[in-house]
Amino acid sequence: MNTNIKTDLRFLALKRGLNQLTVPQLEKVVEYNQRREMVYDTFNYDAQRKLWCPLAVGIGLPESFKERCVSGDMTDEEAKRIIVEVGSEINGLRFNINPIKGVAGEFFRSRRPEDLEMVCRKLVCEKSTTAFLHN
Numbered sequence: 001m002n003t004n005i006k007t008d009l010r011f012l013a014l015k016r017g018l019n020q021l022t023v024p025q026l027e028k029v030v031e032y033n034q035r036r037e038m039v040y041d042t043f044n045y046d047a048q049r050k051l052w053c054p055l056a057v058g059i060g061l062p063e064s065f066k067e068r069c070v071s072g073d074m075t076d077e078e079a080k081r082i083i084v085e086v087g088s089e090i091n092g093l094r095f096n097i098n099p100i101k102g103v104a105g106e107f108f109r110s111r112r113p114e115d116l117e118m119v120c121r122k123l124v125c126e127k128s129t130t131a132f133l134h135n
Contacts, residue, residue: 010105015119017055017098020091023127025058026120032057033113033120040112041101045079047072052079054116055097059087 005011018026032038033054039046044053052062061082065074080097087095100108108115 005107008105008107010100010103010109011107011115011119013098013100013103014108014116015123017096017100018058018119018123020055020087020093020095020098021058021123022091023124025091026124026127028060029054029058030117030120030124032062033117038113038116040108040116041099043076043079044083044097045074045076047075053083054120055087055095056083059083059090061086 018029021029037049037051038057039049039051039053043051044056045051056062056079061079064086065082083097084095
């Protein structure tokens with residue numbers, strides 16, 4: 001990667017989206033990412049493969065909607081709506097779907113699982129440090 005990660009627009013977009021998650025939710029994404037496949041930027045939910053995006057994983061949608069997904073009764077559009085609704089309810093803020101499809105940059109292209117984990121771990125450190133400093 002030739003670009004500075006801190007100025008890479010794809011890195012910044014991914015970090016901004018994941019920053020909506022709490023530390024336990026970020027840790028859940030890391031754990032899930034290490035043992036299961038996810039969708040990374042084309043869909044928020046892939047109905048054919050029954051895969052969710054990291055935001056959905058963080059807020060627990062694969063577990064909550066497992067039965068509906070198995071029955072084939074979930075679409076990507078509906079998943080987007082549910083992610084925003086549940087994320088807003090759980091985290092107490094206006095949750096946004098933060099797609100990075102089409103965003104310029106080098107980050108999160110060829111090493112998506114590794115890049116995702118790195119951003120999650122970075123946010124966990126930042127959020128933990130901030131919480132420590134405020135206590």
